[in-house]
Amino acid sequence: MSQTQTFYDMIRRQGVTRRSFAKFCGLTAASLGLAPAYAQQISHALETRPRTPVVWMHGLECTCCTESFIRSAHPLVKDVVLSMLSLDYDDTIMAAAGHQAEEILQETLENHHGEYILAVEGNPPLNEDGMYCIDGGRPFVEKLQEMAEGAKAIIAWGSCASWGCVQAAKPNPTNATPIDRVIRGKPIIKVPGCPPIPEVMTAVVTYILTFDRLPELDRQGRPKMFYSQRIHDKCYRRPHFDAGQFVEQWDDENARKGYCLYKMGCRGPTTYNACSTIRWNEGVSFPIQSGHNCIGCSEDNFWDAGPFYERLQNINAFGVEANADKIGAATAGIVGGSIALHAALSAVKRARKSPAEDTKQKETENA
Amino acid sequence: MSRLVVGPFNRVEGDLEVRLTFDGYTVSEAHVVSPMFRGFETILLDRAPEDALAIAPRICGICSVSQSVAAATALAKMAHVIPPMNGQFSTQLTLACENLSDHLTHFYLFFMPDFTNAVYENKPWHEELHKRFRIPDGTSRLKAMEARAKFLHVTGIIAGKWPHTLAIQPGGTTLELDQGARIRLMRAIEGYRNFLERDCLGLPLEAFSEINSIDALRDELNTKAPSSDLALLLKVFDDLDLWSAGPGADQFISFGAYPINGEKTLRQGVWDAGEIKPVDTGAIIEDISHAKYPSMPTSPAESHSDADPEKADAYSWCKAPRYKGRTAEVGAYARQLIDGAPLIKELHSRTGSSVAGRILARWVETARIVPLMEIWAHSLQRNENYLSEYAPIEQGEGIGLVEAARGALGHWMRVENGLISNYQIIAPTTWNFSPRDANGVAGPLETALVGAKKLEGEKSPVSVQHIVRSFDPCMVCTAH
Numbered sequence: 055m056s057q058t059q060t061f062y063d064m065i066r067r068q069g070v071t072r073r074s075f076a077k078f079c080g081l082t083a084a085s086l087g088l089a090p091a092y093a094q095q096i097s098h099a100l101e102t103r104p105r106t107p108v109v110w111m112h113g114l115e116c117t118c119c120t121e122s123f124i125r126s127a128h129p130l131v132k133d134v135v136l137s138m139l140s141l142d143y144d145d146t147i148m149a150a151a152g153h154q155a156e157e158i159l160q161e162t163l164e165n166h167h168g169e170y171i172l173a174v175e176g177n178p179p180l181n182e183d184g185m186y187c188i189d190g191g192r193p194f195v196e197k198l199q200e201m202a203e204g205a206k207a208i209i210a211w212g213s214c215a216s217w218g219c220v221q222a223a224k225p226n227p228t229n230a231t232p233i234d235r236v237i238r239g240k241p242i243i244k245v246p247g248c249p250p251i252p253e254v255m256t257a258v259v260t261y262i263l264t265f266d267r268l269p270e271l272d273r274q275g276r277p278k279m280f281y282s283q284r285i286h287d288k289c290y291r292r293p294h295f296d297a298g299q300f301v302e303q304w305d306d307e308n309a310r311k312g313y314c315l316y317k318m319g320c321r322g323p324t325t326y327n328a329c330s331t332i333r334w335n336e337g338v339s340f341p342i343q344s345g346h347n348c349i350g351c352s353e354d355n356f357w358d359a360g361p362f363y364e365r366l367q368n369i370n371a372f373g374v375e376a377n378a379d380k381i382g383a384a385t386a387g388i389v390g391g392s393i394a395l396h397a398a399l400s401a402v403k404r405a406r407k408s409p410a411e412d413t414k415q416k417e418t419e420n421a
Numbered sequence: 422m423s424r425l426v427v428g429p430f431n432r433v434e435g436d437l438e439v440r441l442t443f444d445g446y447t448v449s450e451a452h453v454v455s456p457m458f459r460g461f462e463t464i465l466l467d468r469a470p471e472d473a474l475a476i477a478p479r480i481c482g483i484c485s486v487s488q489s490v491a492a493a494t495a496l497a498k499m500a501h502v503i504p505p506m507n508g509q510f511s512t513q514l515t516l517a518c519e520n521l522s523d524h525l526t527h528f529y530l531f532f533m534p535d536f537t538n539a540v541y542e543n544k545p546w547h548e549e550l551h552k553r554f555r556i557p558d559g560t561s562r563l564k565a566m567e568a569r570a571k572f573l574h575v576t577g578i579i580a581g582k583w584p585h586t587l588a589i590q591p592g593g594t595t596l597e598l599d600q601g602a603r604i605r606l607m608r609a610i611e612g613y614r615n616f617l618e619r620d621c622l623g624l625p626l627e628a629f630s631e632i633n634s635i636d637a638l639r640d641e642l643n644t645k646a647p648s649s650d651l652a653l654l655l656k657v658f659d660d661l662d663l664w665s666a667g668p669g670a671d672q673f674i675s676f677g678a679y680p681i682n683g684e685k686t687l688r689q690g691v692w693d694a695g696e697i698k699p700v701d702t703g704a705i706i707e708d709i710s711h712a713k714y715p716s717m718p719t720s721p722a723e724s725h726s727d728a729d730p731e732k733a734d735a736y737s738w739c740k741a742p743r744y745k746g747r748t749a750e751v752g753a754y755a756r757q758l759i760d761g762a763p764l765i766k767e768l769h770s771r772t773g774s775s776v777a778g779r780i781l782a783r784w785v786e787t788a789r790i791v792p793l794m795e796i797w798a799h800s801l802q803r804n805e806n807y808l809s810e811y812a813p814i815e816q817g818e819g820i821g822l823v824e825a826a827r828g829a830l831g832h833w834m835r836v837e838n839g840l841i842s843n844y845q846i847i848a849p850t851t852w853n854f855s856p857r858d859a860n861g862v863a864g865p866l867e868t869a870l871v872g873a874k875k876l877e878g879e880k881s882p883v884s885v886q887h888i889v890r891s892f893d894p895c896m897v898c899t900a901h
Binding site: 112114115116117118119120121122124125153154155156179182185186187188189190191219220221223224225226227228230248249303304305309310329334335336338339340341342343344345346347349351357360361362363364 | 426428429431434435436438456457458459460461463464468469471472474475476479480481482483485530566569570571573574576577578579580581582583584585586587588590592593594595596597605728730731738806807808810880881897
């Protein structure tokens, strides 16, 4: 693992052609929502910048993030990004085992201090001095803090690392704790979701490794490019919501017609994620498309926000609509209803950002 | 006498540590440690029973559909609901897709890379294996990853998202598949068949399923598919004699897989020294004498999961399930043996379960199930329901038994006053990787490791890795 090696060297050595490399840069630019001209910039960065090591650690978790990640849509993107990672350390897929693996960790910590990216899947349990998650003979929380100390930046994969997720659900038997509560003074990017969308994961990794910085984050530390819209905003069933057409019971006539699942307990209106645009399993579908409500798995505290099959009684907190019946009645005969609704939503969204952020956002939109 | 701790154990699902005692170069004793505990069974208490459908599957990101089907089955038993035919087919399609793609992942990503290890550098097959299976860019590995992503479209089309699918309900599945979706479904299954027949097995699935001895399999591969991944695998098994490595228990359990219309596609039963007996769930207990839990009832219908991390003599978070007081091995090998797959029956009569047998059984199963998936997909009827009506449960007890990729999985659920009052899960690897019980009897992996040999200077003996991985452990399911 030489210090001067670039991503390009490595990719070429693994048999990726120059042409495929150019394609990869183009795809990456597109998946990040950047103008085609950025492909050049990505290509230049990968050809000249020394490779950034990535260490991927697992705490209390279910490995769904890794599962999601290794299935990222474009085979080329997946292969390249995977090879970026697996050279270093990932419990689940790497070649090395046991002591050899521990040595890789120590080596990265010492030889690449301040240079490597730490990606964390899962979280540390703090009860009983961390005894509920022992990794290599000691509490995971210790190992995590040690590796975080030498990292340049940290990626919190999924809802576990970001928020706590199901193992932190009441009564949180092990005191499972999101990583930003045990790591101080390091930039942390949260990529929530249970699991996060594969394409979002690869795009985030590629962005960081290419531009050597974190993408723009919202106030909760999530990358804005993927978490600034609610599932509801881009849901293909949205017209039915606006028209007051709802599924009342699974498998009823309205379900067959693909009406809105709001009354079945859908959390789409309060969930910030890209499921309704990027979708899952190579763009095939997403939970709402399978006729099931969104449970809001990328939101903080979704695990204790059940019962999942009871309609959100009101989403007043967002200043939108009183409840589904009212919105149905109000919009059924009024064409302007949905326009007003969207205006109200945009206002809410604007209010959630600082003025400075807003200006920046506008500039990007205009660009 | 020397000791060795192998851990953290990589390329298994979740955290694992194996403590070995050696007599010279031979393992004389093994202790298998599940070092992680989250408390799912406690977390599930006092919630709406249906919320188990969203919480319980999150125990595991690899077997989430099987957890989901087990929870839905327990609820359906309590509510006396039977899904309509379309709902049954779509549930079994989703589960089969997850199970079979787990077999694939295990083989290409977890098990095979061990043979690219430098200790085998002088073996005649090493170069070819290294080319195909090395991490991260072995040629077979890349092909398999792509085939897997395409095959998993099945879960996407029916259930929206994988891992952590929501669409499986006690009454069936939530989506009525339209014409386009059914065509895409068939195409995804056909694509997987093509990958298997062309690259992986090299034989037509039906022909492979009918092979009834290892010798016949060798002949068939030599004449028809000498360069398939399977042919290469057999060479390695023969050369390293993995037919006798990692011998298993003498009792096997299968809860029976893929029920359609009340009939299990793969037979339910207990294999007890050559005899197949019906499963009696009342004979299943969980011994906690070496697991980090306080004393509690041993029946999964009554026990709980309060933790005791400081307990003396306890070394694992995994409880020790026993059937009629004895250990049992579960998994694809158990399923195929109990169902009477010719190749596995013949193999068992000669060697018993082993590293090679466990690996081969997954491919036998794959070859037998993919054609059934095609039939199920063709059986989906237009304009017919996918869901039966389900009324929320106020009171009741239900057991959801399914076969996950790694073996028998059971959810024991009790509901009082409309809330979950008890929930216990016994996962496949809980059986296979169980610690010792009150009688000091070691679990199946602990037993299988005895006799494994290490090479001079090895800190993570590769022979131990073959045996551990042959079970395809899922550690996050094991202790939950």
